Amino acid sequence: QKEVEQNSGPLSVPEGAIASLNCTYSDRGSQSFFWYRQYSGKSPELIMSIYSNGDKEDGRFTAQLNKASQYVSLLIRDSQPSDSATYLCAVNQEDSNYQLIWGAGTKLIIKP
Amino acid sequence: DGGITQSPKYLFRKEGQNVTLSCEQNLNHDAMYWYRQDPGQGLRLIYYSQIVNDFQKGDIAEGYSVSREKKESFPLTVTSAQKNPTAFYLCASRPGGSVNYGYTFGSGTRLTVV
Numbered sequence: 001q002k003e004v005e006q007n008s009g010p011l012s013v014p015e016g017a018i019a020s021l022n023c024t025y026s027d028r029g030s031q032s033f034f035w036y037r038q039y040s041g042k043s044p045e046l047i048m049s050i051y052s053n054g055d056k057e058d059g060r061f062t063a064q065l066n067k068a069s070q071y072v073s074l075l076i077r078d079s080q081p082s083d084s085a086t087y088l089c090a091v092n093q094e095d096s097n098y099q100l101i102w103g104a105g106t107k108l109i110i111k112p
Numbered sequence: 113d114g115g116i117t118q119s120p121k122y123l124f125r126k127e128g129q130n131v132t133l134s135c136e137q138n139l140n141h142d143a144m145y146w147y148r149q150d151p152g153q154g155l156r157l158i159y160y161s162q163i164v165n166d167f168q169k170g171d172i173a174e175g176y177s178v179s180r181e182k183k184e185s186f187p188l189t190v191t192s193a194q195k196n197p198t199a200f201y202l203c204a205s206r207p208g209g210s211v212n213y214g215y216t217f218g219s220g221t222r223l224t225v226v
Contacts, residue, residue, distance in 0.1 A: 031211050031212075032211045032212045034214045034215075036214075042219070042220070043202055043217040043218060043219050043220045044155075044202070044215075044217050045217070046214040046215070046216070049212070049214055051212055088154070088155070090214070090215075092211045099157075099160065100214075100215060102154050102155045103154065104153065104154035105154055
């Protein structure tokens with residue numbers, strides 16, 4: 001059973017601090033990795049994708065990938081109350097180009 | 113603007129009734145997916161389709177049916193055999209040909225049994 005694991009939280013972070021969200025996956029052949037943000041009652045929206053080992057930065061967001069450790073993380077700098085949401089990690093299946101395996105999500109709360 | 117349209121936004125089903133959730137995309141995406149999300153839970157795959165006139169069961173297909181007669185459309189029917197259908201239903205699509213594409217989601221349909 002191929003799995004994606006996330007800490008369910010809630011993760012509470014003060015406004016202005018760095019929020020660190022983590023995800024581990026079991027399929028060693030996975031090639032692409034995605035972070036989605038889901039506000040309460042809304043649908044998920046893609047915020048970051050990463051395919052190579054290392055860091056990828058986009059504004060206040062940084063995705064980090066370590067394929068050897070099967071670990072992907074999302075850092076949010078200068079956290080804002082509007083960042084409060086559930087963050088879903090998704091990883092592609094090696095044996096199918098079309099399916100993502102989803103983590104259950106980490107609930108992030110930014111405290112003013 | 114390109115996107116995925118789900119309708120209705122809210123749907124109420126009586127016991128023993130079949131209901132159909134609509135999903136239409138104008139992104140020219142090959143693959144389409146239906147997920148169910150329960151409160152505080154992750155996404156669970158119901159059905160997916162990689163090409164027109166072909167679809168596969170996901171992890172929780174029992175009590176659901178789909179069709180893919182057009183590339184743009186992937187409707188989901190919740191049948192009376194689905195005993196606990198109250199949930200948030202999400203439709204998603206993805207281009208074919210590369211593992212590097214994420215999914216684009218519709219805004220969802222919230223189904224409640226009354």
